[in-house]
Amino acid sequence: AAKTEDKDRVRVFDVAMAKKAQRQHQIAQALPGALERNQLAVAYQPIVNALDGVASHVEALARWPHPTWGPVSPGEFIEVAERNGQIHAMGRWVLRQACLDAARWPGANPPKVSVNVSAAQVSSGKLVSQVREALAAAKLPPQRLVIELTESLPMARSEGVSQTLSDLRAMGVTLALDDFGTGYSSLSSLMKQPVSLVKIDQSFVKDVPGGGEVLIKATVDVARRFGLEVVAEGVETALQRSRLESLGVNYMQGWLFGRPMPADEFIAWLGLRDGSNEPFVLRA
Numbered sequence: 440a441a442k443t444e445d446k447d448r449v450r451v452f453d454v455a456m457a458k459k460a461q462r463q464h465q466i467a468q469a470l471p472g473a474l475e476r477n478q479l480a481v482a483y484q485p486i487v488n489a490l491d492g493v494a495s496h497v498e499a500l501a502r503w504p505h506p507t508w509g510p511v512s513p514g515e516f517i518e519v520a521e522r523n524g525q526i527h528a529m530g531r532w533v534l535r536q537a538c539l540d541a542a543r544w545p546g547a548n549p550p551k552v553s554v555n556v557s558a559a560q561v562s563s564g565k566l567v568s569q570v571r572e573a574l575a576a577a578k579l580p581p582q583r584l585v586i587e588l589t590e591s592l593p594m595a596r597s598e599g600v601s602q603t604l605s606d607l608r609a610m611g612v613t614l615a616l617d618d619f620g621t622g623y624s625s626l627s628s629l630m631k632q633p634v635s636l637v638k639i640d641q642s643f644v645k646d647v648p649g650g651g652e653v654l655i656k657a658t659v660d661v662a663r664r665f666g667l668e669v670v671a672e673g674v675e676t677a678l679q680r681s682r683l684e685s686l687g688v689n690y691m692q693g694w695l696f697g698r699p700m701p702a703d704e705f706i707a708w709l710g711l712r713d714g715s716n717e718p719f720v721l722r723a
């Protein structure tokens with residue numbers, strides 16, 4: 440009986456694997472056309488300074504509302520695009536769209552737009568020119584753009600990667616380290632990263648109150664010493680917010696403050712604050 444059960448388990452596993460492979464194949468087939476037909480979209484989620492309520496940054500998140508399949512999650516299509524090289528065309532599109540949208544945000548103090556890039560984009564040698572083109576097409580000052588790097592990347596210290604990162608900084612673009620705590624960098628290596636913003640991964644924020652607070656406290660201490668700002672991702676509750684504030688985290692992103700929104704909805708969200716994005720007391 441044990442043998443048949445094992446066989447059944449193997450078969451279930453095979454079927455799941457085959458289904459996943461088929462789905463990834465379909466995604467790879469459909470993505471170029473979706474890009475050409477402008478079917479991808481960018482959603483915007485505020486990053487708020489918890490001290491004064493200002494939306495200091497906004498993260499641009501790729502969306503693919505497929506006409507028949509329904510929404511395809513970025514977790515799915517970015518993995519596929521990274522593997523087959525479509526990430527370069529997709530990343531270029533997201534950069535351009537995010538800069539165009541950010542250039543329309545009203546007020547004297549509009550937020551910076553924070554765009555995710557994959558490791559392959561940074562290693563490709565094409566990122567700097569893509570960024571320059573996107574900024575120029577939107578007439579967006581480089582000071583309004585943040586590039587979010589995954590944690591493992593700056594550690595892969597190839598010549599080309601460091602050149603790309605220092606070129607971006609020289610242009611006036613801000614660099615952020617995304618999903619901090621999940622990768623390989625140690626706290627002590629933070630100071631060697633060419634970044635000015637550290638985003639603590641939401642898995643640690645989920646553990647607040649609780650065990651996640653240890654890493655967060657240590658990150659805030661190191662960050663402060665080296666002049667880095669800290670953002671907590673995935674803040675969902677008022678309790679998390681107040682704990683994070685007492686840990687010294689000033690910048691927060693999560694459903695408590697705002698979900699990722701379509702571009703027009705985000706402008707309306709900014710408008711709820713008189714369109715000025717001036718300091719005010721948060722009610723969240």
Ligand code: C2E
Nearest residue numbers: 500501513514517533555556557673674675692693694699
């Ligand atoms: P990320 O950069 O860490 O983005 C944060 C993710 O957390 C987003 O998931 C966001 O919707 C989600 N999130 C925000 N607040 C909360 C919250 O309070 N609770 C919970 N449970 N989740 C929250 P999303 O949009 O599904 O994106 C997933 C990942 O896909 C991103 O993680 C990023 O690594 C990648 N990604 C998205 N857009 C792009 C892109 O244009 N280029 C690249 N290379 N990667 C992208």
Ligand code: MG
Nearest residue numbers: 498555587617
């Ligand atoms: Mg990110």
Ligand code: MG
Nearest residue numbers: 617618638672
């Ligand atoms: Mg993240």
Ligand code: MG
Nearest residue numbers: 555589617618
């Ligand atoms: Mg990420």
